[in-house]
Amino acid sequence: MTNPTELLRSRYGEIPFNPEIEWNDSLTALLSHRSIRSYLSDPLPPGTLELLIAAAQSASTSSNLQTWSVVAVEDQQRKEELSKLAGNQAHIKQVPLFLVWLADLARLSYVADSRGISHDALEYLEMFVMATIDATLAAQNAAVAAESLGLGTVYIGGIRNRPQEVAEILNLPSSVYAVFGLCVGYPNPEVEAAIKPRLPQSAILHRETYKFAEQEEAIAHYNDIIKEFYTEQKMNVPGDFFPNPLFFDFSFSSEIS
Structure with missing residues (x-):
């Protein structure tokens, strides 16, 4: 899907605005994002991992401190162990x-x-937040790069379910923690993955100052759109997406769509 109008319709469940800016391949790639949860076992071409890391390292980083790292896991046994810790995904x-x-x-x-x-400043909460943000920016660059190569991705927030065990499996030193995982591979063509609608821009775009005024209407509208999406995808239709009880129950295995 490359038509801007259709991409916007898929992303919002409707056409929210008519873009007057000239369209390009980067916008198509970004708006085409979908989470892939079924993969072929085909190996990636040589050099793919290194190219993804180059893209990751091209992301912005606070004060050029580059407070992130990444562990590439290809060993099947280790992947199985991490899968168990992340909710058996x-x-x-x-x-x-x-x-x-x-x-x-x-x-x-x-x-x-x-x-x-002295490195006492590394104990500050600000450094913890900065390192988490650095890792996130880098990962998103890698995800976009992977999708540009025809690969599929899905973030795995459930990797934080059992942080100590994950640290042991990956031999993480002190002052390092796993923010999330990212699956990278060729999508299984037999399992269709649709673009999931997002909240209306009126719910998340605030001009000049934060405003609650339109939240209730925007959320109600989104509930209708997301229910229709689940119905079309033949998925179990939940109750209102907001409030979704999962967001208040941290026992669930988080996965980022």
Whole structure:
């Protein structure tokens, strides 16, 4: 799907506006994103991983501190172990490449120690947040790059379900934690994945100051759109998407769509 109007209709369940800006391939790639949860076992071409990491390292990073790392997992047994820890999500086992994105303050700590410099600032909450953001920006660049190569992706938030066990499997040092995982592989053509509608822009776009005024109407409208989407996809239709009880129950295995 490359038609701008149809892409916008898929993303919002309707045509929210008529874009007057000249369209391009980057916009098509971004608006075409969908989560893939069924993969072929086909290996990725040589150099693919390194290219994805180059894209990741091209993302913005606060003060050029680059407070992130990533573990590329291709070993089947290790993928199976991580799958169990992340809520038994089958696609982690299916996919040829599973990337675990890390907020990494250990490298800065090592550099400071090796130079006899104090690194008390690494204990600040701001550094924890900064490392998490750095990892997230890098991962999103990699995901977009992967999709541009015809690969499918899905983020795995459930990797945070059992952080200590994940750290042991990946041999993570102190001051490093797994933010999320990312499946990368060729989508199974027999399992169709649709573009999931998002909230209306009136719910998330605030001009100048934050406004609650249109939230109730926007959420009600979104509930109608997402129910129709689930019905069309022959999926179980939940109650109102908002409030969704999953968001208040942290026992569930999170997965980012």
